[in-house]
Amino acid sequence: MPIYDYFCPSNNQTIEVMHSYSREIKTWGELCQLAQCETGETPEDAPVRRVISAPMLSxxxxxxxxxxxxxTKLVKRDKGVYENVTASD
Structure with a gap:
């Protein structure tokens, strides 16, 4: 399942949650329930919006x-011979 970031302008918080592509999160209450966190002082009907974030690359x-x-990583050695530098010794 993909991971999405949601921003709530009422409290300036961003929360990361995982859910299916077809699910729509529109309120702070729905978001907190999905993230399993407390709503705090923010009203449950406060609107949230999905924000675009760059994927993490390793x-x-x-x-x-x-x-x-x-x-497998191959390195070119003498006379066009390739050596596997990731091979076990």
Missing amino acids: VPTSNSDYKNAGF
Whole structure:
């Protein structure tokens, strides 16, 4: 299921929740119920809106990161020979 961020202008809070694509969250009460948190002093009928956020990307930085992610990294050596630098010793 995708993760969405919702912003409530009444209290200036942003909450991240996971739900199906077809579900619509329109009020603070619905959002808090889905996120399993307290509504606090904000009215339950306060409107919320979905905000666009950049997805988090994980970029491998070492050979072991590539291996742990299930990839193979080949490095070109002498005379066009490629060496697998993620292979186990």
